[in-house]
Amino acid sequence: MAKNFDHKSIEAKWQSKWLADSDWRANDASEKPKFYPLIEFPYPSGAGLHIGHPRPYVGMDLLARKKRRDGFNVLYPIGWDAFGLPTENYAIKTGKNPRLVTKENSDTFRRQIQSLGISFDWSREINTTDPKYYKWTQWIFLQLYEKGLAYKGTAAINWCPKDKIGLANEEVVDGKCERCGTEVEKKTKEQWMLAITKYAKRLHDDLDTVDYIERAKTQQKNWIGPSEGAHIDFKIANSSEVIRVFTTRPDTLFGATYIVLAPEHGLIEKLKNSIQNYSEISTYRDSTTKKKEADRTAEGKEKTGVEVIGIQAVNPANGEEIPVWIADYVLNTYGTGAIMAVPAHDERDAAFAVRFNLPARIVVSETGTAINSGQFDGMKSDEAKRHITEFVRGELITTYKLRDWVFSRQRYWGEPIPMVKCDSCGWVPVPDNQLPVELPQVERYEPTDTGESPLANIRDWVETACPSCGKPAERETDVMPNWAGSSWYYLRYADPSNDTAFADKKKLEYFTPVDWYNGGMEHTVLHLLYSRFWHKFLYDIGVVPTSEPYKKRTSHGVILAEDGTKMSKSKGNVINPDDMVEKVGADALRVYEMFMGPFDQAIAWSYDGLVGARKFLERVADLPQKMGDTTPSSELEILTNKTIKKVGDDIESMKFNTAVSQLMVYSNELGKLETVPRSSLETLLSLLAPFAPHLCEEMWHELGNTESIHKTNWPQFDPAKLESDEVTIAVQISGKVRGTCTIPRDAAESDVVALVRSNPKLGPQVPTEMKKVVYVPGRIINFIGS
Numbered sequence: 001m002a003k004n005f006d007h008k009s010i011e012a013k014w015q016s017k018w019l020a021d022s023d024w025r026a027n028d029a030s031e032k033p034k035f036y037p038l039i040e041f042p043y044p045s046g047a048g049l050h051i052g053h054p055r056p057y058v059g060m061d062l063l064a065r066k067k068r069r070d071g072f073n074v075l076y077p078i079g080w081d082a083f084g085l086p087t088e089n090y091a092i093k094t095g096k097n098p099r100l101v102t103k104e105n106s107d108t109f110r111r112q113i114q115s116l117g118i119s120f121d122w123s124r125e126i127n128t129t130d131p132k133y134y135k136w137t138q139w140i141f142l143q144l145y146e147k148g149l150a151y152k153g154t155a156a157i158n159w160c161p162k163d164k165i166g167l168a169n170e171e172v173v174d175g176k177c178e179r180c181g182t183e184v185e186k187k188t189k190e191q192w193m194l195a196i197t198k199y200a201k202r203l204h205d206d207l208d209t210v211d212y213i214e215r216a217k218t219q220q221k222n223w224i225g226p227s228e229g230a231h232i233d234f235k236i237a238n239s240s241e242v243i244r245v246f247t248t249r250p251d252t253l254f255g256a257t258y259i260v261l262a263p264e265h266g267l268i269e270k271l272k273n274s275i276q277n278y279s280e281i282s283t284y285r286d287s288t289t290k291k292k293e294a295d296r297t298a299e300g301k302e303k304t305g306v307e308v309i310g311i312q313a314v315n316p317a318n319g320e321e322i323p324v325w326i327a328d329y330v331l332n333t334y335g336t337g338a339i340m341a342v343p344a345h346d347e348r349d350a351a352f353a354v355r356f357n358l359p360a361r362i363v364v365s366e367t368g369t370a371i372n373s374g375q376f377d378g379m380k381s382d383e384a385k386r387h388i389t390e391f392v393r394g395e396l397i398t399t400y401k402l403r404d405w406v407f408s409r410q411r412y413w414g415e416p417i418p419m420v421k422c423d424s425c426g427w428v429p430v431p432d433n434q435l436p437v438e439l440p441q442v443e444r445y446e447p448t449d450t451g452e453s454p455l456a457n458i459r460d461w462v463e464t465a466c467p468s469c470g471k472p473a474e475r476e477t478d479v480m481p482n483w484a485g486s487s488w489y490y491l492r493y494a495d496p497s498n499d500t501a502f503a504d505k506k507k508l509e510y511f512t513p514v515d516w517y518n519g520g521m522e523h524t525v526l527h528l529l530y531s532r533f534w535h536k537f538l539y540d541i542g543v544v545p546t547s548e549p550y551k552k553r554t555s556h557g558v559i560l561a562e563d564g565t566k567m568s569k570s571k572g573n574v575i576n577p578d579d580m581v582e583k584v585g586a587d588a589l590r591v592y593e594m595f596m597g598p599f600d601q602a603i604a605w606s607y608d609g610l611v612g613a614r615k616f617l618e619r620v621a622d623l624p625q626k627m628g629d630t631t632p633s634s635e636l637e638i639l640t641n642k643t644i645k646k647v648g649d650d651i652e653s654m655k656f657n658t659a660v661s662q663l664m665v666y667s668n669e670l671g672k673l674e675t676v677p678r679s680s681l682e683t684l685l686s687l688l689a690p691f692a693p694h695l696c697e698e699m700w701h702e703l704g705n706t707e708s709i710h711k712t713n714w715p716q717f718d719p720a721k722l723e724s725d726e727v728t729i730a731v732q733i734s735g736k737v738r739g740t741c742t743i744p745r746d747a748a749e750s751d752v753v754a755l756v757r758s759n760p761k762l763g764p765q766v767p768t769e770m771k772k773v774v775y776v777p778g779r780i781i782n783f784i785g786s
């Protein structure tokens with residue numbers, strides 16, 4: 001082969017052959033064990049493939065390819081997560097139909113990804129915007145609705161005034177819209193909500209049953225945010241109502257000197273008639289609704305609040321009547337929306353008490369025991385927590401920070417929520433046999449200023465008949481968030497064209513759960529949590545076989561620009577994968593992206609590094625010129641076995657960079673030989689094939705092989721040949737090291753003694769009579785003086 005191998009023709013030739021032969025298709029009916037590696041399916045943006053995309057795709061491709069050769073039936077699929085704002089915004093700007101934009105973009109992505117020779121099973125390609133796909137996204141929503149987990153709630157939502165869209169808490173970063181950076185406002189709106197909080201405990205606790213990188217587990221656990229405490233009820237004097245508070249410190253109950261309700265707390269309306277300063281209260285409430293949560297609860301913030309006059313609560317521990325306040329530092333969306341204030345032991349309560357001149361009572365001593373707490377005096381805090389809670393008939397419980405999932409979007413380019421509103425029947429689900437509710441074709445995609453979806457303007461789509469009573473009714477015009485389609489896509493790959501179920505149960509039983517899911521750290525909290533929630537729900541209704549979707553989760557680092565900053569169009573430092581493939585070939589790009597650094601770490605792009613990878617492949621391509629049918633030396637054999645072991649182990653543990661460097665060491669050693677043994681060269685190609693699939697396939701065939709290198713068995717090493725059978729040990733005589741001696745690795749002590757004695761240099765130094773000999777096998781022999 002020419003020194004500068006012709007990557008273009010080699011790559012094109014093998015790519016079309018592999019595709020034509022359906023080489024990477026997973027078999028639905030296989031006797032083999034399955035292996036299901038998964039990458040996060042891309043959003044087909046107009047910018048085309050980013051140079052960072054191939055890193056995880058190639059990484060998982062190495063695993064897929066090795067596992068196939070280890071005898072697994074591998075499902076390595078890809079598709080398009082194609083609903084979302086960028087496409088919609090582009091449609092608004094250009095007037096182009098989002099469907100068309102999506103098709104063009106995914107065509108580009110497919111071409112680009114296929115040019116990299118990744119062994120995806122293209123026969124299973126899915127697209128979340130395909131009505132055949134989102135029919136099932138809608139179906140899952142209706143299942144959630146049926147089980148009471150999807151509900152319409154009037155919630156103060158995060159509202160982006162620029163995008164005109166309601167945002168989930170997760171989409172608000174530092175009080176700003178995650179997409180456009182505009183300050184987020186609060187707005188009250190009827191929203192579809194999903195009761196993910198009902199799954200909080202399982203989502204939290206079951207993390208201990210899966211193999212996720214520690215960072216991912218910690219982030220999810222923090223997001224779910226369990227907090228151990230108690231619910232305690234305070235009666236309202238002269239009323240049958242009670243105020244339930246959530247506290248993490250029930251041991252301080254005797255120090256609770258007043259109660260604070262969130263301004264939005266439901267009790268205010270209930271007790272309206274007993275409240276003497278209701279108008280003041282409602283003015284305060286209106287002013288807080290506009291505030292951001294982070295500002296309300298910020299430490300050191302000047303406290304505000306209003307006393308609820310006419311109402312007193314009774315401290316259940318000592319029967320004391322205490323005042324009730326409303327204040328915005330208490331959130332309605334956490335715990336019970338009410339707290340018992342203990343100014344002596346809680347900083348925010350203390351600041352509030354100082355500001356409004358409220359009393360404080362110390363109930364825990366410096367040594368951490370209860371004081372001023374009646375019969376509980378002297379108890380350690382933990383004990384007091386339990387006993388005091390029991391005494392007032394409270395309940396020890398765990399509360400979670402996690403909130404329900406705001407599932408409505410007032411936009412166009414999403415899955416329509418399949419619900420109909422009827423004046424007589426209320427909300428009525430669209431019957432399964434009328435799914436999918438397809439997005440209508442429209443002329444304009446702009447969201448409306450009123451905050452309604454653009455779908456609201458399409459009257460002949462909105463107006464429909466009530467599925468229940470047949471009277472005129474209206475469709476829901478909100479669509480789903482773009483987290484919906486990605487919450488279950490890995491299930492669809494098991495059976496992507498099924499029209500009667502989202503996937504056949506037998507196929508799910510065979511292929512799921514996903515064995516290994518690799519994706520970005522930025523998706524650890526949202527996407528991963530949402531899909532785990534949907535999956536658990538689907539498990540509960542008996543349609544998936546396991547309670548967790550992903551056995552294992554890892555993460556890759558991003559690729560930065562050469563100067564270490566983020567690549568961006570505006571800075572003009574974006575590397576186009578097409579250009580790189582054109583210049584050096586897909587194989588070199590693949591090898592480079594695996595070699596550039598530890599897989600889980602961010603790293604700067606380097607064109608020189610890419611060229612280095614190309615040169616390595618050129619040296620490999622030159623090796624056949626020196627090939628001969630010689631037998632490898634025992635040294636080479638040891639290196640061969642070591643290389644087989646290391647490359648295999650490194651692929652399985654995602655140490656792709658050290659796998660490549662071992663292959664470099666091996667090929668350099670072969671390059672130094674006068675004659676390269678055929679078997680050694682074949683082993684090199686066999687191990688390099690997952691990294692550089694085209695070149696290795698080409699060379700493999702040039703060596704006269706007829707079967708694809710990718711269908712050969714993965715090379716096995718001989719454990720007995722991982723190290724030489726000789727070792728060099730230190731020889732110590734009367735406390736001093738006198739030299740070294742090479743001996744058979746498994747020599748007995750008496751043989752070692754004999755060998756040292758017969759050694760021309762060391763032998764004469766060993767006196768004939770020794771007191772003692774100590775031999776540490778393989779390390780040192782010690783002759784201890786007479």
Ligand code: ANZ
Nearest residue numbers: 227246247248249329330331334335337339342345346
């Ligand atoms: C009395 C008390 C005494 C408290 C004390 C703390 C220290 P985490 O750990 O975050 O769960 N709290 C409860 N619900 C609240 C709400 N909706 N808005 C604002 N604050 C709320 O915090 C739980 C503690 O935060 C609870 O325990 C409660 O104050 C307050 F020495 O009750 B504590």
Ligand code: ZN
Nearest residue numbers: 422425466469
């Ligand atoms: Zn009706």
